Amino acid sequence: MAGNAQKMPAGLRFAASGFVIFWLILAAFPFIWTFWGSFKVELDFFSLSDWTNALTGERTRAAYDRPFTGAGYYGSWIQEEFWRNVINTFIVCFFVVCTSLTIGTLGGYALSRSGYRYTFWLLIAALIFRAMPPITLVSGYLLPFFEWKIWGILPTTIIVLVAINQPFTLWMLHSFFKNIPQELDESAKVDGCTQFQAFRRVIVPVMWPGVITTGLFSFLLAYNDFAVTSMLLSESNRTMVPEIAAYLGTTYTEGNVMFAVSAVVSASVPLFILVMFFQRQIVSGLTAGAVKG
Amino acid sequence: MRHKTFFWFFLPTATAMLLFIAAPIVSVVIQSVFAPHEAVFIEVESCTPLVGCKTETTIDQEATRALKEAQPLGRFVGAETYFNRGHLAVAEVRELWLNEPDWSSFFSRLGNLPFYRAMAFTLTFTFVVTPLVIVVGLMVALAVNTVHERLKGVVIFFSLLPFVITPLIGALVLFWMIDTRGILGTAAQWLANDPNLSLKASTGMMWISLIVYGVWHAAPFAFVIFYAGLQTLPFDQIEAAQIDGASRFQRVRYVVVPHLMPLITFVALMQLMDNFRVFEPIVGFNAEAHAQSLSWSIFNDLGGEVQQLSSAAATSVMTIIGVAILLSPVLYRTWRDNRRAA
Numbered sequence: 001m002a003g004n005a006q007k008m009p010a011g012l013r014f015a016a017s018g019f020v021i022f023w024l025i026l027a028a029f030p031f032i033w034t035f036w037g038s039f040k041v042e043l044d045f046f047s048l049s050d051w052t053n054a055l056t057g058e059r060t061r062a063a064y065d066r067p068f069t070g071a072g073y074y075g076s077w078i079q080e081e082f083w084r085n086v087i088n089t090f091i092v093c094f095f096v097v098c099t100s101l102t103i104g105t106l107g108g109y110a111l112s113r114s115g116y117r118y119t120f121w122l123l124i125a126a127l128i129f130r131a132m133p134p135i136t137l138v139s140g141y142l143l144p145f146f147e148w149k150i151w152g153i154l155p156t157t158i159i160v161l162v163a164i165n166q167p168f169t170l171w172m173l174h175s176f177f178k179n180i181p182q183e184l185d186e187s188a189k190v191d192g193c194t195q196f197q198a199f200r201r202v203i204v205p206v207m208w209p210g211v212i213t214t215g216l217f218s219f220l221l222a223y224n225d226f227a228v229t230s231m232l233l234s235e236s237n238r239t240m241v242p243e244i245a246a247y248l249g250t251t252y253t254e255g256n257v258m259f260a261v262s263a264v265v266s267a268s269v270p271l272f273i274l275v276m277f278f279q280r281q282i283v284s285g286l287t288a289g290a291v292k293g
Numbered sequence: 294m295r296h297k298t299f300f301w302f303f304l305p306t307a308t309a310m311l312l313f314i315a316a317p318i319v320s321v322v323i324q325s326v327f328a329p330h331e332a333v334f335i336e337v338e339s340c341t342p343l344v345g346c347k348t349e350t351t352i353d354q355e356a357t358r359a360l361k362e363a364q365p366l367g368r369f370v371g372a373e374t375y376f377n378r379g380h381l382a383v384a385e386v387r388e389l390w391l392n393e394p395d396w397s398s399f400f401s402r403l404g405n406l407p408f409y410r411a412m413a414f415t416l417t418f419t420f421v422v423t424p425l426v427i428v429v430g431l432m433v434a435l436a437v438n439t440v441h442e443r444l445k446g447v448v449i450f451f452s453l454l455p456f457v458i459t460p461l462i463g464a465l466v467l468f469w470m471i472d473t474r475g476i477l478g479t480a481a482q483w484l485a486n487d488p489n490l491s492l493k494a495s496t497g498m499m500w501i502s503l504i505v506y507g508v509w510h511a512a513p514f515a516f517v518i519f520y521a522g523l524q525t526l527p528f529d530q531i532e533a534a535q536i537d538g539a540s541r542f543q544r545v546r547y548v549v550v551p552h553l554m555p556l557i558t559f560v561a562l563m564q565l566m567d568n569f570r571v572f573e574p575i576v577g578f579n580a581e582a583h584a585q586s587l588s589w590s591i592f593n594d595l596g597g598e599v600q601q602l603s604s605a606a607a608t609s610v611m612t613i614i615g616v617a618i619l620l621s622p623v624l625y626r627t628w629r630d631n632r633r634a635a
Contacts, residue, residue, distance in 0.1 A: 008439060012541070016436040020448060023433050026509065028451045030466045031458075033476065037469075046474035054476065103305035110302030114294040120631050122303070124624060129314045131620045133570035135588045136609035139595055140317025143324060143602055147365060163313030166306050195298045224459040226573050227588070231595055241461055245576060248465075261469065264462050275453050279446070282453060286514065287521040 031268065038265045039068040042258050072258035073266070082243065082263055088154065089223065089239040089267075095158045096222040097215050100165040104218075105211060107166070108173025109199055113182065123174065130167035135227040137164070142231065152234030160232060161222045168221070169214055175288055176210030177203070213285040216278055223271070240267045318613065324606035325374055327367040333357045367603065374607040382406045407590065408608070415586040415615075417500065419568040422507035426564055427557060429508055430515025435545065437516070438523050449517070456513035464577025467506050499583035506574045511567070515560045522556045523549070562623045569619055570612075587612045 008016075033054075037045040040060045047053040057067035064071070076082040111119045141160065145151040180203060188198040223241075230242035238246065244267065247260040275282065294302075333356040340346040376383040385406060393399040403409045437448050455463060470477040471492045482490045492498045526549065534544050550557075572588035575581060581589065587608060594605035 013439065016439045019432065019436040020440055023436070024448060024451050027455050027513070030463075030470060031454060033470065034466045046469075046472060047479075048474050051476055051479045103309060106302045107306035110294065110299050114299045116296070116299075122307075124627060126310070127623065127627065128617075128620065129310055131566050131616050131623075132314060132318070133572075133588050133612060133616065135570070135572060135591045135595075136321060136612050137314060137317040139591055139602065139605040139609045140320035140324070141313075142595060142600070143365070144320065159309070160313050163309040166310050167314075170306060195294060195302075220457060224457075226459070226461045226576070227592065231592070241459055244465070245461060248579070257469075260465070264465055268458055268462055271457050271459070272454070275450060275457055279450055279453065282457070283449065283517055283521070286517045 031272075034261065035265050038072055038258070038262045039070065040258075041069065041071065045258065045261065072262035075256060076247075076259040076263045076266070080247075080259060082240075082266065085238055085240045085243040086266070088233075088237060089241075091154060092158055092161065092229070092239055093219055093222045096161045096165065097218045099158070100162045100169050100218045101211055101215050103162070104166060104169035104173055104214065105207070106199075108170050109177050109203065111170065111174045112177035112180075113185070113195075123171065126167035126170050130171070133227075134164055134225070135231075138227055138231045145232070151232065152237060154233070154237055157229060157232045157237075157239075160228055161225060164228065165218050165221055169218060172214045172217065172285065172288060173210060176207070176214070179210075180206060209281075212278075213281040213288070216274070216281055217285055219274070220271075321606040321609040321613075324366065324602055325610050326369060326371055326603075328370045328374060328603050329367045330357065330360050330364070331368075333360060370603075374603050375611075378406065379604055380408045380607050380611070382408060407585070408611075411585045411587050411590045411608075414500070414584045415569060415571060415588075418504060418507060418571050418584075418586065419565060419619075421504050422511065422568050423561055423564040425504070425508045426511045426515050427560055429512040430560065431519050431550075431553070431557075433512065433516040434519035434523055435549075437520060449520075452513045452516055454513075455509050456511070456517075458510075460510065460573035461577050463510055464506055464574040467502070467509070468578045471502055493579075496583040499578065499580050503571075503574050503578060503580060503584055506578070507568060507571065510574075511564060515564075518556050518560055519553055522553045526552060558626075562626075565619050566616065566623075569615060587615070 037054055040054060040057050041063055043059040044053045044057050047059075050058075053059060060069050061067050063069070111122060137160075142151070145156060150156045184202050184206075185193075185195075185198040188202045189195065193201065226241050226245065229239045230245060233239065233242060235246075240263070244260060244263050247256075247263060333353040334350050335353040335356070336348050336350050338346055338348045375381055378385060386403065389399055389402050393402060404413060433452065437445065437452075440448065458466075469475050471481070472478050473482070473491045473493070478492055481492060482488055492502055530548050530552075531544055534548050539547065570588050571586045572592065575584055575586055575589045576592075581593070585593075591605045591608050591612065594601040594608065
């Protein structure tokens, strides 16, 4: 509507800009507020007397001589050993992304290159699997995992998250591979390559933009998961999100809410960095599914 | 591609999905028709000199354990779990149906049964949040489309944040703000001029907060998709409509919205499925006293002090049926498109 924008009446234009600003505040303010508040003491962040204390840090100054304090971060990272959960999260995410991209790439490539009718039914099956709420699957895992004594450890969670990731990964990579001209691998096959060689030598070098986009979404799914990680990991192996949920039960009684606040801020930082660097890929990934219909 | 090649390419992902998605679905169905063993009781006659003999009934620990080991699934109960008070509560519903004088008392008593309470919130959340997400997303997309080219990147960056944030963390961030001592809670008290107002204490307020969270979290998704759709607007049609004297609103209503219709359908179907599994915000908002969803009941059954696997399994099966009903239009659409393309 670029051409139309110039012709917009001033009033409407003003209203539209106002609405955009309003939306930006809505989207960003909660994060800025929590980030700022995480450097305060609890009586400032949850101020009974005066809400401006959360801005100025009245009580924080009384306690620490400065309007900012890292006490919440010290409490969660050192005292409660949140760093262990951070490491667990990154182990889980790394292996989930690598595994699910490896097997997803092979599967998605095969789906895009096979002309047979069963590929359609496989994609439909994947769509059905994609719609299953993870928590319903979790209630199916628990009993067998207890029986086989593989409950509570990271590898089990990783493989489960990989599987839950697969339907989405397949759909996305399928549509990316569809956009890579089939003539490329056809000609490689004419030159004497097997299908796998054609894939490895011709397709792999050109597939990275699609793979990176898909990988981002795999990462987000593994990083943001709560249902699977909270039910399948033992206390000592917890990742960040279930650990934060576990804080809540205890902190409200012990008055250590600031531990939870600082843990929440710490856990959202990687996501902010991700959006900052991969904004374009995230947008293209979101729209890839939609535009295909 | 030949069948054999396809098979080897597809084998790893198919194995993963069969083992960890298809098999658990079968597993929940099986678990839902079994219930835990009842403890085995034995009568022990204990005789004490002078007092005499008495028989006591105690749990036979050994026999109970042996039974558990012999049949780890429990005893077969058929559909009993589905019909008990914790789920469809057939007997209770029939009683209410026969005894309650009018509709409103019938429904309010029905809302006290856990499954129907969870169902009521899940459906309300799904069917309120989904249209709101579409409307808000469309409004933001139209507004952002008018701002200066340079600003768009910044706007999209901030807009994506509520969407990529971990649902539990996003819910917590909002929850701390609506706390009576948080900034929004204080603002609400000031606006309502009631220093004792607590958004957390009333069921209605809690439902509204959860719905606001739902819209806040998902609107960026709709926005991004609609915004991409706006980049392919048919300018000649808009111009033609303008020449024909269509007002700005009419142009949006009769040209832009129909152009975006496939995307709106897509967002609606995705959102219906995703909102139906609403779960994390209830944990984050600590709202279980006021709002429960199907996913939350499963979580609660699994994570409670006594794991109620068969109860969780029965709720899971019913959730899956709900998802299947919501999914059927998507499947039909995909099948139709595919047939048309073929």
